[in-house]
Amino acid sequence: MFTIERITQEARTLPILSKAGIAVMLLGGLADLMAHLEAAGHDGHLHAHTSAELSAHLIVFVGMVLIYLGVVLDGARRHRARRSSERT
Numbered sequence: 088m089f090t091i092e093r094i095t096q097e098a099r100t101l102p103i104l105s106k107a108g109i110a111v112m113l114l115g116g117l118a119d120l121m122a123h124l125e126a127a128g129h130d131g132h133l134h135a136h137t138s139a140e141l142s143a144h145l146i147v148f149v150g151m152v153l154i155y156l157g158v159v160l161d162g163a164r165r166h167r168a169r170r171s172s173e174r175t
Contacts, residue, residue, distance in 0.1 A: 102161040108153030115146030 098106075122139035136144075 102157040104160065105154045105157030108150045108155075108157055110150075111153055112147055112150030115143055115148075115150050118146055119143035 101109075119140065122137060122143045126137045126140060
């Protein structure tokens with residue numbers, strides 16, 4: 088129970104862009120799972136990816152980029168705020 092409370096408490100402090108990235112990654116992961124399950128029944132699947140799989144991988148990649156951007160922009164914002172508070 089304490090673990091769930093701690094996770095939800097820390098999730099509230101995440102930057103909004105990172106939260107959006109996590110949502111996009113979850114959506115892409117679901118799409119990836121569905122694409123791989125659907126393509127497993129096709130002959131010749133061992134050598135090439137289907138367009139659905141590639142699209143799902145791209146969605147997951149975009150989610151990762153959003154998370155990274157959220158963390159970097161939040162870090163830059165906090166650093167800038169700290170520097171301005173030190174000057175005053």
